[in-house]
Amino acid sequence: MRLAPLLCLAVAAVVLALPAAAQGPRVEPPAGSMFGPPFGPTVGPTVDPSVPPSVPGRVETPELIVDFSVPRVSITSAFQGASILLFGMFDPPGEIVVVVAGPPARETVLRKQRFLGLWLNTGRQSFDDVPAYYYIAASAPLQRLLARSAGGEILSLEDRLASVRSVGQRDHDELIKFRVGLVEVKRREELYPAAIGQVTIQAGRLFRVELPFPSRLPEGVYEVRTYLLREGKIVAAVSRPLPVGKVGFSAQLAGWATNEGPLYGLGAIVMALLVGWLGGAIMRRV
Amino acid sequence: VEIYLPIAEQSMNVFVLLGLGGAAGLLAGMFGVGGGFLATPLLIFVGIPPAVAVASQANQVVSNSISSLQVQWRRGNVDLRMGLVLLLGGMIGSSAGVSLFTYLKRIGQIDFVIAVLYVVMLSTIGVLMLVESARTYIRRRRNPEAPRGKLHTHYLVHRLPLKLRFYKSKLYISALLPITIGFAIGILSAILGVGGGFVLVPAMIYILGMPTAVVIGTSNFQILFVAANVTFLQAATNGTVDVVLALLLILGGVVGAPIGSRLAAKLPGVVLRGLMSVLILVVAAELLTELLRTPSSFYSLGTREVPP
Numbered sequence: 001m002r003l004a005p006l007l008c009l010a011v012a013a014v015v016l017a018l019p020a021a022a023q024g025p026r027v028e029p030p031a032g033s034m035f036g037p038p039f040g041p042t043v044g045p046t047v048d049p050s051v052p053p054s055v056p057g058r059v060e061t062p063e064l065i066v067d068f069s070v071p072r073v074s075i076t077s078a079f080q081g082a083s084i085l086l087f088g089m090f091d092p093p094g095e096i097v098v099v100v101a102g103p104p105a106r107e108t109v110l111r112k113q114r115f116l117g118l119w120l121n122t123g124r125q126s127f128d129d130v131p132a133y134y135y136i137a138a139s140a141p142l143q144r145l146l147a148r149s150a151g152g153e154i155l156s157l158e159d160r161l162a163s164v165r166s167v168g169q170r171d172h173d174e175l176i177k178f179r180v181g182l183v184e185v186k187r188r189e190e191l192y193p194a195a196i197g198q199v200t201i202q203a204g205r206l207f208r209v210e211l212p213f214p215s216r217l218p219e220g221v222y223e224v225r226t227y228l229l230r231e232g233k234i235v236a237a238v239s240r241p242l243p244v245g246k247v248g249f250s251a252q253l254a255g256w257a258t259n260e261g262p263l264y265g266l267g268a269i270v271m272a273l274l275v276g277w278l279g280g281a282i283m284r285r286v
Numbered sequence: 287v288e289i290y291l292p293i294a295e296q297s298m299n300v301f302v303l304l305g306l307g308g309a310a311g312l313l314a315g316m317f318g319v320g321g322g323f324l325a326t327p328l329l330i331f332v333g334i335p336p337a338v339a340v341a342s343q344a345n346q347v348v349s350n351s352i353s354s355l356q357v358q359w360r361r362g363n364v365d366l367r368m369g370l371v372l373l374l375g376g377m378i379g380s381s382a383g384v385s386l387f388t389y390l391k392r393i394g395q396i397d398f399v400i401a402v403l404y405v406v407m408l409s410t411i412g413v414l415m416l417v418e419s420a421r422t423y424i425r426r427r428r429n430p431e432a433p434r435g436k437l438h439t440h441y442l443v444h445r446l447p448l449k450l451r452f453y454k455s456k457l458y459i460s461a462l463l464p465i466t467i468g469f470a471i472g473i474l475s476a477i478l479g480v481g482g483g484f485v486l487v488p489a490m491i492y493i494l495g496m497p498t499a500v501v502i503g504t505s506n507f508q509i510l511f512v513a514a515n516v517t518f519l520q521a522a523t524n525g526t527v528d529v530v531l532a533l534l535l536i537l538g539g540v541v542g543a544p545i546g547s548r549l550a551a552k553l554p555g556v557v558l559r560g561l562m563s564v565l566i567l568v569v570a571a572e573l574l575t576e577l578l579r580t581p582s583s584f585y586s587l588g589t590r591e592v593p594p
Contacts, residue, residue, distance in 0.1 A: 077530075079290040080297045108588035110394045118577045120398040124588065132590070181585030188583065215288075216296040218590065250292040257293055257525045265521025268345050268529045269514045272536060276349030279540030280356050 062091035064236040066226045073213055073222075073244040075251075081190075081215040084242070086137075087208040090228050094235065096139045096199045096207045097227045099155070100242070102132030102191070103220030106167070109178045109185070125178040126167035132218035134160060134186075137197025137209040153227070153234055157183070157192055190214035219245045293528035294338045300534060302332060307346065307538020314350050314539065315546020317562045322347050322480035324569055325535065327404060336397050338528050340387070340479030341520035345532035347481040347513035350539050351506045358503030365454035365500045368464060369507035372486075375465035376512040379472020384519040387477050391524070394588050401573050403478060408570035411484055414492075415563035423556045455496045455504075464494060468508060476516045481509035484566065 069085035086098060107130040111123035134157050136142065142156070155163075161183065166175050186192040191214065199209040211224075221241045228236040246254050256264045288297045306328055310321030322343050329339035358364055390396040450461045467489050471482035486505045490496045496504070521527040550558060 075290060077290050077292075078288070080288045103592065105593065106591040108394070108591075110586045110588055112581055112584045112586070114580075118398075118402075119579075119581055121394050121586070124394055128593075178585075181583075182587070184583055185585050185587050215290070218295075220592070246292060250290055253292040253529060257521065257527070261522040261525050262518065264525075264529075265518040265527060268521060268527050268532065269348055269517050271529060272345050272349035272517070272532065273352050275533065275536050275540065276352040277356065279349075279536070280353030280543070283540055283544040284357075 062094070062228060062230075062236045064088065064090045064226065064228045064238050066224075066238045066240055068224075068240070068242060071243075073217070073242065074248075075217065075219070075244070075246040077249050079215060079250070081217070082213045084211045084213065085208060086211055086224065086226070087206070088226065088238075089206055090236070092204045094228045094230045096201065096209075097142070097229060098135075098137040098197070098199060098209055098211075099225045099227075100133065100135040100211055101160070101223045101225075102134065102218060102244075103222065104129045104131055105218075106130070107182060109182045111178065111181060123178075125170060125175065127179070127182065128165040128167060130164050130182065131160065132220060133191045133213070133222060135193050135197060135211060137199045137211070139199040139201050139207060142196050153237075189216055191216075191218075213244070217244055289530065289534070291334075291338075291528050291531050293342075293526060294334050294531060296333065298332070298334070298531075303531065303534040304538040306332075307535035308542035309538075310346070310535065311350065311539030311542025312546040312549075313542075313562075313565075314354065315543040315548075316550040317484075317546075317558060321350070321539070323404070323408065323478070323484050323566070326400075326479045327569060327573060329531075330397075330400070334531070335526075336400055337387075337391055337524060337526045338531070340400070340477070341517070341524065341526040342528045342531040342535070343479035344475065344513050344516040344520060345527050345529065346535040346539060347475075347479075347509060348517060349532075349536040350543070351481060351510035351513060353540065353543055355503070355506040355510055358506055361503070363500050363503030364507050365452055365496070365504045366507070367450070368452045368455055368457075368494075368496070368500075369504045371450065371461050371464045372468035372471075372504070372508040373511050375468025375470075376472040376475070376508050377515055379469035380476045380512045380515045381472075381519060382469075383473040383476025384516060384523060386473065387520075388523055390477075391589070398577075400478060401577055403474070405570050405574045405577065407474070407478075407485060408566045408573070411488060412563045412566035412570055414488065415559050416567065419556050419559040419563060423560070426556070452496075454500055455494070457495065459494065467493065468512075471508070472512050472515075475509075475512050476519070479516075481505075481513055483509055 066086065066088035069087070073082050073084060088096075090096065106126055106128050108124055108126045110121040111125075112119045113122040115122060136156065161179055164179070166178075170178075183192060187194055190212070193212060197209050197211070199207050201207045221243050224240050224242050226238045226240075227234050245251065253264075256267070287300045289300050289303075290297045306325050309328075310325040313321035313324060325346070326339055326343045329343065330336050334342075355364070387396065390399050449458060451458050467486070471486050471489075474480065474485060475482045483505050486508070487501055490501045490505060491498060517527055553561075
């Protein structure tokens with residue numbers, strides 16, 4: 001399981017060696033085939049094809065290698081949240097920004113109002129394409145890094161949420177209130193950490209950052225994008241998937257509960273009957 | 287020690303859950319009710335999603351009732367005929383209740399309905415029990431030799447059709463009455479995740495006029511099957527039964543129940559009922575404050591829907 005860093009380095013080495021080895025007419029490697037799709041289950045780093053090269057012409061993209069301390073976030077029976085280390089190397093100079101986005105889904109925001117003295121949910125608003133989790137880390141204050149044209153590609157949480165689609169028609173001001181409510185709840189659940197993480201740069205070209213994940217973590221493939229910025233411009237970007245999922249006993253149970261509901265229910269009843277019967281019999285003897 | 291609950295999708299302290307199960311078991315042993323009415327609100331209070339709390343609690347009730355039923359059955363305290371008639375209503379009620387639960391969950395009102403139902407049920411039962419036990423207590427003190435009244439009073443319900451003889455309960459009443467009661471308890475059971483003993487037991491004593499000796503055993507019998515039905519339907523339709531959570535509650539309950547019954551043996555019935563009514567009222571008051579107090583956040587999230 002510790003192969004991932006090595007593989008990354010190997011792939012990076014191949015990438016670097018390619019232009020030198022090719023003597024004949026240079027062929028640009030087609031994005032998406034050799035490097036794999038940005039969301040695919042590839043092991044190595046993938047160069048984001050959506051990012052245009054910063055300088056026009058035949059100048060190489062600066063090197064940017066990224067990896068995680070573990071290949072996936074495993075939700076085991078002992079899971080209490082996780083801190084995953086993201087680390088990597090880049091061609092100096094530059095600053096690093098990391099954006100982690102959980103899988104998008106439809107979220108429904110409920111709003112409480114006082115009704116006859118009681119607080120109950122009276123308003124609801126659904127939003128599509130809401131990331132389950134959103135976290136940004138940077139090696140320097142983000143405002144300064146994004147002062148120039150890098151914005152548009154790297155989205156702050158506010159920018160990211162500005163693009164979520166509301167379901168149905170509603171007054172603009174009301175929509176904004178619900179969107180604020182959405183962030184409020186996600187903050188409370190530690191799924192949208194309020195603070196920008198600190199990417200530390202060592203020896204001028206190595207970087208690392210801890211990605212914090214709370215215990216109540218939605219499953220799915222998280223997208224981790226790492227950007228190398230020079231003078232406010234993105235000069236390299238790497239996107240890597242980080243799968244989050246239950247493993248072992250937890251995964252088994254959750255799988256049965258969703259796929260074999262009736263059978264799972266019968267199992268639960270039998271378990272309760274057995275433990276209740278035996279437990280009762282034993283405790284009465286004691 | 288923390289454990290990850292695979293269906294609730296969060297980690298929780300093992301001892302908190304064992305303790306909750308133990309408290310519910312203690313009540314079960316002391317008063318012959320499931321204790322679910324206390325455990326479910328507490329589970330929700332510690333952060334378990336209401337849907338999971340209710341469904342898993344129903345699973346725990348199954349285990350609780352089989353433990354008590356073992357004893358009651360051996361002592362011959364189960365009126366099987368009455369139990370089956372109650373169960374007929376209970377099965378229909380709990381099946382309807384699970385559908386209602388699913389609907390309320392979809393429109394985002396389940397938490398509110400759970401809280402309101404608890405407040406109404408608990409405060410009514412609590413007040414009734416408190417008044418009754420206070421009255422009995424005062425009467426006994428004034429005149430310890432007071433003659434017992436009639437076995438039960440006769441009123442409208444004894445004139446309904448479909449009359450059945452319940453030999454063990456010494457009753458000749460319409461089957462419609464226990465069926466209706468069973469139905470109502472079934473709905474409660476499905477929505478609140480309780481066995482419903484705290485409603486069923488008073489209903490059997492005060493409405494049906496059953497002798498106290500067979501009430502606990504017979505209610506246990508009906509609750510066992512209704513809770514099993516709720517567990518099955520919740521698992522099959524909503525997938526909200528967390529067996530890890532339920533197992534911890536059950537283990538706590540297994541230890542708590544005998545302690546409760548030993549305590550109960552040392553206290554007179556009137557005092558027990560008085561204590562229980564106070565406890566019920568405290569839970570009701572706490573839930574009511576939750577409903578009345580301005581919440582710390584006005585917003586919450588409904589079910590997350592992942593696109594296919």
